[in-house]
Amino acid sequence: MQIKRFEAENVTSALKAVKAALGPDAVILETRKIGLGGRTGVQVTAAYEPPAGGARPKPLATLPAERPAGVVDPPWARAATRAERAPAPQRAAEGGGQAPAGTVTLAEVSAAIAPLRDELSTFGARLSTLGQPAAQGEWVSMREEIGTLRTLVNDLVVDRRVAELPDTLRPLYLRLAAKGLPRDSVAELLAALPGADPARVADAIASAVPVAGPLLPRDAKRGRVLFAGPTGVGKTTTIAKLAAHYAINEKRRVALITLDTFRIGAVEQLTTYAGIIGVPSAVASDRAELRARLAEFAAMDLVLIDTAGHSPRERGPIDAIGGLGDEAVQVQLVLPATHSLEDMAETLKAYRQVAPVAMVLTKLDETARLGAALHTALSAGVPVSYLTNGQRIPEDLQLASGARLATQFLS
Structure with missing residues (x-):
């Protein structure tokens, strides 16, 4: 068996060189990325089993005089030369020209x-x-x-x-x-x-896809839910949509509380939403005030609590949010579908300490690549409660289901 290495700027160029030098029956043993003088390239290791007579394979194309990307002058050629001089590995069993297990032929x-x-x-x-x-x-x-x-x-x-x-x-x-x-x-x-x-x-x-079901099932008497997540993910708008849905469509008694006293206009925004929907609202700046406001709204069926957004790297503020939840206040994490897979993973890791019981996926209308959102839903271990796909209140809010998420992902 003859083994050669081919280096090029991309896989396509390397494969062309393999095919030209060794023919269509060459076996790809390994493909890996390498550094090429400040650039990124690939190195393909290929093998060929000569016919019984020992004749070399007939190349599919004549190599140009300037040499293709896969057969290059130093420094790239040095690795290939070393590979050519290396002793061929022994076959594990008599198998003629069969490819080793786990390899893929060019064909x-x-x-x-x-x-x-x-x-x-x-x-x-x-x-x-x-x-x-x-x-x-x-x-x-x-x-x-x-x-x-x-x-x-x-x-x-x-x-x-x-x-x-x-x-x-x-x-x-x-x-x-x-x-x-x-x-x-x-x-x-x-x-x-x-x-x-x-x-x-x-x-x-x-x-x-694991789903959490509605925030307040029809047979439930009350619910207290706090929404947490990074800045700009749509927490306040999601709360407004949920408040409108339950107050107007479900005829439930709803109240809003905001803990976001940091963002300019945050209190006014929630107060405005509450006025339009026709539900009471209040402001709390710490755990003690939150307890007091919850006591004031004890007769309400549903109390939705807004929080300030924090970067996953801000451990202190996230710790503080974790201290607000208890057996009476559930936490739901809000994540936007526009985030990358890496950003979602980082956010999930940081906010796990607040023990979210479910997550809301927002901004599904703002990206055509919902792979990160779907992967997060499948692998996070936290069920999805709602999906949002627009700014309309409450129209652009959907109870999460695996079928809905699959349809939006595949559309």
């Missing part, structure tokens, strides 16, 4: 990528039909998605689980990953699909 990679290239062609055709300024936003969005698709196609070679997926699921893998769902989650989701049927992906997502 398999090509088969995996073929349907994904069709999707890229479809996007390109759509781009060519777009009009002038009115379609500018869609053009930009589609161009970004095409960039994401191309990246995923290039990365596909290193994900062996994808190569093992049925042909019917590979385009779906690309679609879900392009929406921001981590590739590990996508692979796990598709591997569990009954009958490898793409049409059942919505049902699979829906059944996996």
